[in-house]
Amino acid sequence: MAPTLVYDDDCGFCTRAAEFVARHGSVEIVGFAELSPSLRDRLPPDYRECAHLVTEEAVYSCGESIERALAETALVPAALFGVFRALPGYPSLREWGYRRIAENRGTIGRLLP
Template sequence: MTRPRIVYDDDCGFCTWSAAFADRHGDFELVGFSDLGREELVRLPANYERCVHLLTDDAVYSCGEATEQILARLDPAAQEVFGALRGVPGYAGTREKAYRWAADRRAWWGKLVSRDSV
């Protein structure tokens, strides 16, 4: 695998919109949960359906960390910001709580982005 793979819930409108946005503005391969193959499944955590994942040649990022990694690949400035934030005590926990808050409201986010195009 050379391009990072975004593994996402393709049954979720907001998730699909987000993956398409990342693909449009970056260099990713998109794999929806419904299209997962053995190659991806063996690398994903058991509860993979709980959040988004980014698979690279040497790592698996999940949930908030996956979102951070995707955003960092879209914008070099974001990469610098996230690099600085990783040095802040408690950042990782706060990032995951923020991800879960947003993910738990994805139906609302889906309604919001359905009015916009990718």
């Protein structure tokens, strides 16, 4: 089973980001509106708060979901994320960055082609 990126399909920026990841890696994408009951049951109760990457072994949420999804692409060497994870404070920085982008996705979306 390929990892599945679950995202807010009401958000144009989120949809474009999910499609970008799917184009460049072995990641399936499913919008919130298309969740199957079995996939929905694997997500946290507040799943609409951020994106999630669902694998056979685990569910990764928010910034970690995007990090793990990018690691499934050929765009960024997966080993690089292992180096980042070893750095003190990296998880907090990753989540801070995810939140800043999420809070400004309308503006950021207009800046992207």
